[in-house]
Amino acid sequence: MAQFSIPKRDETKEMRYQMGYALADLAGEYENIVAVDADLRSSSGLHIFEHYHPDKLVKVGIAEQNMISISAGLSQEGFIPFPCTFDAFCRRFMDQLYISVAYSKCNVKVLGAYVGLFTGKAGATHQSDKELGLLLRIPNLRVVEPGCNEEMRQVLRTAAETVGPFYIRIVRCQVEDNEIGPDYRFKLGKGVTVTDSGSDVGLISTGYMIKTAKIAAEKLKSKGFGVRLDHHPSLKPFDADLLADMASKVSVIVTLENHCVSGGLFSLVAESLAREGLQIPVGTIGTDPEDFIHTGHVNDLLAHYQMTSDDVVKVAEQTMSKAGI
Amino acid sequence: MTDDELRIKSIHYRKRLLKYIKKANAGHTGGSLSCVDILNVLYNRILNVSPGNFGEPYRDRYIQSKGHSVEALYVVLADRGFFAESELETLCRHRSHYVGHPTRKVNGIEQNTGALGHGLAFSVGVALSAKKDGADYKVYTLLGDGELAEGSNWESLLTATHYGLDNLTAIVDRNNLQLTGRTEDMCNLEPLAEKFTAFGWSVRGADGHDVAAMTDELRSVPFDLGKPSMIVAKTIKGKGISFMENDHKWHHGVPDDEQYEQAQQELDALLAEYE
Ligand SMILES: Cc1ncc(C[n+]2csc(CCOP(=O)(O)OP(=O)(O)O)c2C)c(N)n1
Ligand SMILES: [Mg+2]
Numbered sequence: 001m002a003q004f005s006i007p008k009r010d011e012t013k014e015m016r017y018q019m020g021y022a023l024a025d026l027a028g029e030y031e032n033i034v035a036v037d038a039d040l041r042s043s044s045g046l047h048i049f050e051h052y053h054p055d056k057l058v059k060v061g062i063a064e065q066n067m068i069s070i071s072a073g074l075s076q077e078g079f080i081p082f083p084c085t086f087d088a089f090c091r092r093f094m095d096q097l098y099i100s101v102a103y104s105k106c107n108v109k110v111l112g113a114y115v116g117l118f119t120g121k122a123g124a125t126h127q128s129d130k131e132l133g134l135l136l137r138i139p140n141l142r143v144v145e146p147g148c149n150e151e152m153r154q155v156l157r158t159a160a161e162t163v164g165p166f167y168i169r170i171v172r173c174q175v176e177d178n179e180i181g182p183d184y185r186f187k188l189g190k191g192v193t194v195t196d197s198g199s200d201v202g203l204i205s206t207g208y209m210i211k212t213a214k215i216a217a218e219k220l221k222s223k224g225f226g227v228r229l230d231h232h233p234s235l236k237p238f239d240a241d242l243l244a245d246m247a248s249k250v251s252v253i254v255t256l257e258n259h260c261v262s263g264g265l266f267s268l269v270a271e272s273l274a275r276e277g278l279q280i281p282v283g284t285i286g287t288d289p290e291d292f293i294h295t296g297h298v299n300d301l302l303a304h305y306q307m308t309s310d311d312v313v314k315v316a317e318q319t320m321s322k323a324g325i
Numbered sequence: 326m327t328d329d330e331l332r333i334k335s336i337h338y339r340k341r342l343l344k345y346i347k348k349a350n351a352g353h354t355g356g357s358l359s360c361v362d363i364l365n366v367l368y369n370r371i372l373n374v375s376p377g378n379f380g381e382p383y384r385d386r387y388i389q390s391k392g393h394s395v396e397a398l399y400v401v402l403a404d405r406g407f408f409a410e411s412e413l414e415t416l417c418r419h420r421s422h423y424v425g426h427p428t429r430k431v432n433g434i435e436q437n438t439g440a441l442g443h444g445l446a447f448s449v450g451v452a453l454s455a456k457k458d459g460a461d462y463k464v465y466t467l468l469g470d471g472e473l474a475e476g477s478n479w480e481s482l483l484t485a486t487h488y489g490l491d492n493l494t495a496i497v498d499r500n501n502l503q504l505t506g507r508t509e510d511m512c513n514l515e516p517l518a519e520k521f522t523a524f525g526w527s528v529r530g531a532d533g534h535d536v537a538a539m540t541d542e543l544r545s546v547p548f549d550l551g552k553p554s555m556i557v558a559k560t561i562k563g564k565g566i567s568f569m570e571n572d573h574k575w576h577h578g579v580p581d582d583e584q585y586e587q588a589q590q591e592l593d594a595l596l597a598e599y600e
Contacts, residue, residue, distance in 0.1 A: 037505070039506070039511060040504060043504075059510070060474070062441055062442075062504075063474040063475055119425075123426050123439060125392070126439065145580075184395050294419060294420065296420070297418065300419035
């Protein structure tokens with residue numbers, strides 16, 4: 001029942017709720033921002049937006065396809081719509097996104113809520129760990145996955161201020177306000193080096209997994225390894241230059257994503273390395289592309305899919321030993 | 326089974342589904358309480374389906390499109406012997422097959438659902454197969470009223486009429502609420518019966534908590550030869566628990582200890598009336 005109340009801004013660390021506040025703030029600045037809801041606002045965090053801007057919330061019923069094409073129409077006439085539903089339901093509206101939004105370069109900013117493993121106990125219908133496979137291959141669409149609340153706020157602002165379609169992946173759970181540093185500025189198409197203590201292992205994170213990557217980096221360091229951690233919130237466009245720089249300096253790479261290990265971050269990294277002719281072993285952290293996600297507490301699922309910081313250490317060591325390091 | 330025996334069963338079903346939701350600390354409470362009387366009638370009076378014939382091609386099919394109300398389905402299936410009720414102790418736990426939405430890993434469940442807007446189309450496919458095979462089993466599906474905003478339903482309504490699927494019965498759990506509020510505040514559905522009629526279905530209304538009335542309607546399908554049948558079942562979300570009734574906040578609310586005790590006491594008081 002907590003879901004229907006408005007958590008205090010300075011008391012909640014859940015990204016969904018901070019998203020609701022951030023979007024409400026932006027709508028105070030930009031007259032033409034509207035949010036579009038398909039009956040999940042009390043879960044997605046849009047109920048906070050509704051609280052501040054009841055007139056700027058468009059309710060379309062439980063109709064995700066409708067929601068996306070309606071948003072395209074709203075954008076055509078000058079609104080900046082932020083349609084939001086569970087990320088899993090983008091499987092339903094992929095064609096609307098592809099045709100109505102991306103093909104026509106409409107100024108729609110889709111918010112995919114509850115991405116990856118963090119949906120609770122709902123089971124495979126509600127979990128979204130395969131969708132980047134298509135989202136990252138839709139022309140004109142920018143795809144961003146912030147890892148902390150400060151970054152999420154900057155990403156929303158960038159989306160509002162940059163003309164064209166965006167897809168923003170938002171987690172449900174608590175995250176730190178700033179994982180990167182007080183001076184950090186998100187830039188579309190850019191990754192950021194978070195720590196750099198040597199050249200044995202390169203960790204590459206996106207979204208929520210920055211947290212796990214930071215913990216793993218500390219554990220690897222205490223085992224005597226030099227570690228560099230790059231965070232890539234911008235998946236499309238992707239910062240191939242930062243990747244090439246890392247690949248030229250470290251011995252092995254491990255990618256970390258709140259998504260399956262095919263079609264998402266790992267695929268971007270592998271494609272980019274192959275294209276540049278950069279040969280370097282890459283280990284992966286993420287879910288199994290052949291599996292429908294099980295039900296269970298997030299901690300059970302993270303253990304099941306071997307996505308904890310200890311798993312990162314293990315994969316890094318295995319990748320190094322395979323490479324003879 | 327007499328009507329009163331069914332009514333007593335409904336109270337026990339309510340007690341059990343609340344018990345397992347409480348235990349799992351998760352579940353779709355309001356919608357399960359809304360549809361459990363309908364499931365009671367279907368499984369105890371209408372459907373030719375049992376653990377013994379579940380694999381047989383001639384069995385009747387029930388497909389729950391509003392998959393989120395799976396707790397109601399679980400307790401009814403357990404009561405019908407599809408699995409031991411104790412299995413529900415594992416509801417929503419890691420590695421349990423008793424997930425928060427229906428899956429075919431659970432004995433008795435026909436189809437995986439939970440993303441809304443799939444069940445009617447699937448049911449049309451099954452009913453169409455029966456027609457093609459000359460089989461005489463019947464197909465039943467349960468839809469949420471909020472769910473009707475999904476356009477896929479209206480595509481399926483057209484197809485069912487096109488193929489004259491009078492072996493198909495859809496029931497709408499018309500509780501006027503969805504997840505975040507009233508259906509009519511988010512996507513106006515009325516005049517609903519007229520819409521179904523205009524799509525070529527034969528439509529009747531009934532009180533979805535009145536087991537006798539639901540039995541009468543379900544026993545008289547198809548309402549018209551050559552047409553699919555639709556029952557708009559008037560229901561109350563959260564039915565049976567005073568403080569849950571007609572409050573959308575109980576859609577997926579889990580009672581705290583005190584609320585849980587009160588809910589069980591209210592149900593016990595209802596049971597006492599039958600003694
Ligand atoms: C495609 C899809 N969109 C959204 C949801 C989230 N959701 C689950 S139940 C629900 C409300 C359903 O309302 P209704 O169909 O009226 O069911 P009931 O009132 O009987 O619970 C919503 C929005 C979903 N499961 N699937
Ligand atoms: Mg309803």
